[in-house]
Every structure is written in C-alpha cells, then in structure tokens.
Amino acid sequence: MTATDTGRDALSARLESGAQALALDLSAAQRAQLMDFLALLQKWNAVYNLTAVRDPGEMLTQHLLDSLAAVAPLRRHVHAAGLGAGGGMRPETVRLLDVGSGGGLPGVVFAICCPEVAVHCVDAVGKKAAFVQQAALTLGLRNVHGVHARVEALNARFDLVSCRAFASLPDFVRWSRTALAEPHGVWLAMKGRHPADEIAALPADVQVFHVEPLAVPGLDAERCIVWMRPAV
Numbered sequence: 001m002t003a004t005d006t007g008r009d010a011l012s013a014r015l016e017s018g019a020q021a022l023a024l025d026l027s028a029a030q031r032a033q034l035m036d037f038l039a040l041l042q043k044w045n046a047v048y049n050l051t052a053v054r055d056p057g058e059m060l061t062q063h064l065l066d067s068l069a070a071v072a073p074l075r076r077h078v079h080a081a082g083l084g085a086g087g088g089m090r091p092e093t094v095r096l097l098d099v100g101s102g103g104g105l106p107g108v109v110f111a112i113c114c115p116e117v118a119v120h121c122v123d124a125v126g127k128k129a130a131f132v133q134q135a136a137l138t139l140g141l142r143n144v145h146g147v148h149a150r151v152e153a154l155n156a157r158f159d160l161v162s163c164r165a166f167a168s169l170p171d172f173v174r175w176s177r178t179a180l181a182e183p184h185g186v187w188l189a190m191k192g193r194h195p196a197d198e199i200a201a202l203p204a205d206v207q208v209f210h211v212e213p214l215a216v217p218g219l220d221a222e223r224c225i226v227w228m229r230p231a232v
C-alpha cells in the first residue's frame with residue numbers, strides 16, 4: 001500500500017463517518033465518486049484556480065462535507081414537492097441550476113447524491129465550467145452539465161436554483177430570477193450565519209419560507225440554507 005493509498009483511506013473513513021453524522025444514505029459507489037471528485041479538485045486546482053483551500057483534509061471538510069450537509073434538505077424538498085421520477089405531479093427529471101458553481105460546489109456533490117436531479121453548474125469563468133464538464137465525464141455522471149455563461153444570460157428554466165459562496169441574497173435572486181421555473185420553483189442559498197440583513201433587503205416579490213440551520217461534521221462554524229420562492 002502506498003502513502004497515497006493510506007491518505008485516501010483516511011479521507012474515505014472521514015467521509016463515511018461524516019455521512020453517518022449527517023444521517024445520509026450513500027451507496028459505496030456514491031462514496032467512491034465523492035472521493036474521486038475530491039481527487040480531481042486536488043489534481044486540477046492549480047490549473048483551474050478552483051479553490052483557495054489546498055490541504056486535502058480541509059477540502060474534505062470545507063467543501064465535500066459542507067456541500068453534503070445540504071443533501072438531506074435537498075432530497076426532502078424534491079420528495080415533498082412531488083418532483084422527480086415517481087413523484088406523480090411532475091414525473092420528469094428534476095432540474096437544478098447551481099449558480100456560480102466554480103469547481104462544482106455544491107452542484108457535483110448534489111448530482112452524485114441525487115441521481116434523479118439533472119444538475120447544471122453555471123459559471124462565468126470558462127475554465128471552471130470546463131473542469132465541471134471534464135469531471136462529469138471522468139466520474140461517469142450523466143446528470144451533470146458544466147455551463148459557461150453569466151446566470152443573467154440563461155434562457156432555460158429550473159425547478160431549483162442553488163448557490164454557495166456566490167453573492168448577496170438580493171443579487172442572487174435578481175440575477176437568477178429568469179432561470180427559476182414559476183410558480184413552483186425555489187431558491188436554495190447556502191450561507192454562513194443567518195443573513196438577517198440580506199433577508200431584509202430582498203425584493204417584496206420574494207418570500208423566505210425557511211431558514212434551515214446546518215451542522216457540518218468537523219466544522220465549528222454556523223451554516224444555514226435560506227429557502228426562497230416567488231411571492232404570490
């Protein structure tokens with residue numbers, strides 16, 4: 001066994017215990033894809049400028065586990081809203097747009113954990129979208145698409161529009177509004193501490209229907225999801 005194998009085994013054990021702490025049901029194949037995605041982020045970070053985090057253990061906590069913390073809430077929403085195969089109301093594939101996805105966070109993690117969701121990772125920087133496209137090919141993820149565009153320029157519509165470390169809530173909803181399928185579409189914004197000021201600055205036609213606290217295993221920091229929808 002090489003030192004690289006040992007490192008991967010240790011990270012893999014941390015991923016498994018993190019998933020357990022999040023009560024996340026992941027198959028062995030999904031855990032392997034997450035580890036392979038982490039390896040791709042590490043390998044190509046210098047070329048594509050994907051993240052300021054360089055240490056693999058830090059990448060695991062700050063990127064993978066942080067994104068994984070939002071998976072159970074995403075699965076719950078997809079199920080409760082009757083989206084996705086077998087959901088009855090809208091049996092076709094669920095469409096999610098991850099705005100300012102960078103190296104595919106959280107979009108690629110969502111796609112690995114939720115195969116019924118077609119994830120489009122949009123970024124204004126071409127090489128980041130190219131990395132996501134390449135990662136999708138390498139990992140065999142047919143439900144991931146890397147899109148090089150500014151979100152404001154998109155014409156397509158999505159059932160869910162997510163972001164992480166992207167912009168203030170008012171800018172996020174303003175720039176992505178035309179990409180949200182109405183009336184059922186929702187925004188899922190991953191944030192640090194409860195962003196009361198940003199919520200207060202939202203336009204009147206956007207309603208926050210839930211601010212959901214998240215606990216990231218191994219991270220002593222506040223995290224939440226701000227769930228929003230168009231106000232009727």
Ligand SMILES: C[S@@+](CC[C@H](N)C(=O)[O-])C[C@H]1O[C@@H](n2cnc3c(N)ncnc32)[C@H](O)[C@@H]1O
Binds near residue numbers: 124
């Ligand atoms: C701080 S990074 C966050 C990347 C990733 N979501 C993460 O959590 O690591 C913000 C990303 O938003 C992208 N971006 C900024 N403005 C954008 C726009 N109008 N449309 C699409 N992407 C944009 C940037 O290129 C950058 O990759």
